[in-house]
Amino acid sequence: MSERFDTLFSGMSEENALNLIISDPSQLDNPGVKYLAASRLGACTSQQSLDRLIEVASKESDDLYERITRRKALEALGRRKQKTALPVLIEALTDQDEPTVVNAVDSIARIGASLTETQQQQLLTALNGPDNQKRAVIQAFTRLNLPDSNDVIAELRGDLNPLVAGAAHAHALRLTNRDESLGPLLSQLQDTNPGRRRAAVIDLGDAQHLAALEALTRCPVSMPLRAKSAFLITKAQSEGNREDINKTHSDALLETLLRDDPRTLALANPSPIPSEAEAIRAGLQHRDEARQYEAAKALCEMPATERLALIDDLEENQGSDYGVHYLLASCVGLLELHERSDLVRGALQETGPQYSKSRIAAAWSCLRLRLDDQKPLIAELATDHPWEPLKWSCTQVLEKMN
Template sequence: MSNNRFANLFGLSEADAIVLLDTPIDQLGEEDSRYVAAAQLAYFPSEASIQALIRAVYNNDPAFDNKITRRKAVESLGKLKAQAGLAAIRTCLADTGDTYTIENTAWSIGEIGTQDPEILETLAQLLELPEQTYRIIIHTLGKLDYKPALARIQKFVDHEDRTIASAAIATIYRLTGDDSNMEKVMEFLFHANVYTRRLSIQDLIDTKYYTAIPEITQTPVSMVFRMRGLRLLAETAVPEGQLTIDQLLPHVEQLLLDHPKNLQLVHAYDQTPAIDRLIRELYETDFGRAYLAIKTLIDQDPAVVGPALIKTYYEEAREDYGAHYHVMKLIGWIGYGAGYDILLEGLNVSQPQFQKSKAAAAIALGELGDKRAIEHLKPCLESKLWDLRYAALIALEKLGDTSGYELLANDSDWYVQARAQQAGRSAVV
């Protein structure tokens, strides 16, 4: 079933979206968008929506607006995992000159799933054509366990695009169990290109390569990517008895603390930049550069760095979830007490995209050592966010409050429960 949380994202009802998607291009109003209608129907897993999307896929009008609508219809059928749409979607594999359509088609086939050898072989044959979206094609062939594609996938293990090479190596391991080249995928975790680092984490997740967890925790990308990798890999490794929660706990805590000293940074400065330049780096989408700046700022004079953080917070970081998160952490790392009120604001931020800042603010409050924070942190022990409960536990611990040990000893989250129990045992001893 599709998630209806965004069902009204585009302001169209299911019926309105179907009517709009079926409207001939020459009859559309100036504000009408069939593309938006196709996107909207991904949130309505009904037979009517699926059939409307199928009709859109079969519409071969060469107009650009129809092309992008067709691509989006293919994607929406994939999101709905609509088996009934597979026959229509497979016709798009002939659009070899339209890489965007091929990409959406390959992805949707993987989401829907099939063991039809004709579909899978047609998909595999695309690997022999130039300028295709090789990564997603390889990933789908691996996901659907199509071993006849192995020889063709093998040709990509040394591809100059390391995201493609990573997918090829991981898929060969997935299909054969041969892990002789998986070290290369782990090397890609520390590639200069941020997308290579992120996608190699995804490849390790897809292959359930849990032995890479220590390396993933050190990868200089957003903590969200790393934590997702750890938790998804653990979902396989723990039940199979390959790893225990106690073994994973240090990695979880290291990730939540997210200090740059625990990362393998991939960038470097020839000369230490000025404070203003370092502050600008906090807004980098490549977190590898942001973490380098953070590491450098930690070593500067707090009396200079602190006011610069406060200034950028009120000017810009309040609206930028990446920089917002980094500012929270830095106030704690440099022990800048004047940032206390900003941390309280971060602890209570409500926008969904800023949620990771809540745990960051909790940890920073612990670092400041101001016991006034205890009354603000205690309610966080009952938050719906597991990372905030964990962060509040360790922050309160730093402030001398151990009330969370008993409260969270039977927490619904593996890691929160283990941390509370472990700390509780130590406190008794």
């Protein structure tokens, strides 16, 4: 479970979680609290909670709830980032349950500790599994900067599954600067399949290749996912002390990405959404972000009077949808709709983790609408917020406001 949603179990004490995670699921009214307890312990810091997670992560079971709890415990160990958890994570690599192996692999990568040659070989053996598992293993090798000594990963650059091949291309880019692997990933950013586009965004973040930054600003994938990869790229390039890095240009690209104007994205859909209310409503709630952005673009192109009425209707009836909420906060600023500035103020003040991206949109909208009364809150977010894209956005907005 992502740290952004730790509030979901904030009412569960550590002591309660320690007991629930080892309780017999048949004795619980809601056995699902066991894996919620595992997530709770992942947010703890005590040695007792770490030992309990390791204990649970080491136990195999035929019971569904116990298996899911084990998966969650393996995932939670990645959050704890303690090297002492590596033995149980390595051991889990031989499990026949794919999600168990994937969670173990992800946690090994997240801990980021050096692996012995034996452990590397054990990790590489986990490539012998389903495609999702293969992808996770390749990603771990990339994120841990582990070489492909036997060219096993290199061979997978030709895999028929683009998610497997893409991860292998990212490994080649990051560890061997194999520039010819950049093209397939950039092409995949415009795939008609949204899952493949998202995978390419992640792979480019893993590859940490500066040439991908501009393409990420135009890709119709959710802004937070693109921002995560973009910040990984710029951070890696900065830490590498590259002399060819133009920080001004990189910052400009980050700003373009975070402003996220749907009118500048590469939306190559053969059937664009018309600027009609019903079509826009449906598009904003589509599962494919490309359709959401197309709907936002159509909203921007509506006649002014119809647009204001639709924004009011969307805010009232669909404003609880996180995606709609974000795009409305963005469009009001992009269109400089001063008469709807209260929508922007409200979005900036949202503290729920699911609204963090709306706060980014609101910050940039405050700049365009000159909402100087929001400077104190923007300054607070620029100083104290833990999410780098929001913190960076507010810092830039504040500087431009001043």
